[in-house]
Amino acid sequence: MNLKKIEKGVKMILEGIGEDTERPGIKDTPNRVARMYQEIFSGLETPTEEILKHLEGESHDELVLLKDIPFYSVCEHHLLPFIGKAHVAYIPGAGKIAGIGELARALEIFAKRPQVQERLTAQLADVIMEKLKPKGAMVVIDAEHLCLS
Template identity: 65%
Template sequence: MQLIEQAKIREAVLMILEAIGEDPEREGLKDTPDRVARMYAEIFSGLAEDAGVYLECVFTEEHEEMIVVKDIPFYSTCEHHLVPFIGKAHVAYIPAGGKVTGLSKLARVVESIARRPQLQERLTREIADVIMKKLNPQGVAVVVEAEHLCMSMRGIKKPGSKTVTSAVRGLFRKSAKTRAEFLSLIKT
């Protein structure tokens, strides 16, 4: 996995500032290429990570009911426009084999996968798939709701509109009752 090349970002941001007719030497802008490079290293830090490693934290617990961590806030970056999309993820799974993971690890997975140039659909799917792969549970469900700034601050300009995506695996896919339980739990 590649590390972010901050020198390249600095150069590119300098060129953008010049291209929009700004003076990159003026006081407010002179450190901007460096700031943006550091910011990109932060908001794209997930590129250098395997989100699955967080799920290596498991505890033995005979719990075979649904576990839901809801309202996990995230900031991601739309890969089409490189502006943020911001929202919440709700993540549920039904453990199998007496194996549960740390609750914060589910939020860490969301965070890691969000910190990449993303599509909301892919973010949603990747969260579900990594949990299926690493925990091998009876099922996983993920709902993501987000506002895309590329639809709010520019283009079609519809602030407040939300996109909702879901991914269901295993029992959540097979059983309408399990899906309904999940939906009722994330509503309250």
């Protein structure tokens, strides 16, 4: 991630809206925004192949359900946040299961990329299907989009 480019871009936006970029309250804003973007877009740094590891030596065939997983992401159209909860369920098929923390981690990685809710939902379901080979999987995401509020 190129923090200097982000800082330069934020400074241009501030100048574009008529702000004095040397004003004390604004002077460090480009750097603060660049560091914030580094955090909220950190999912771009994790290759998809590294997402969702299954538990070795564990095997179940009952429904696995994790609900109300909190997350935030950033709408790729407006660069505004959307915040919500995800609900994930799958029925193990190949005997592979993932720890609860791994499911939440997978959601966080995908959410920390410029996103749309539909793609985020599909990416999480797809990685579960690909890595765990379940009989079936379901992902429901309920979110409030600040670009629509």
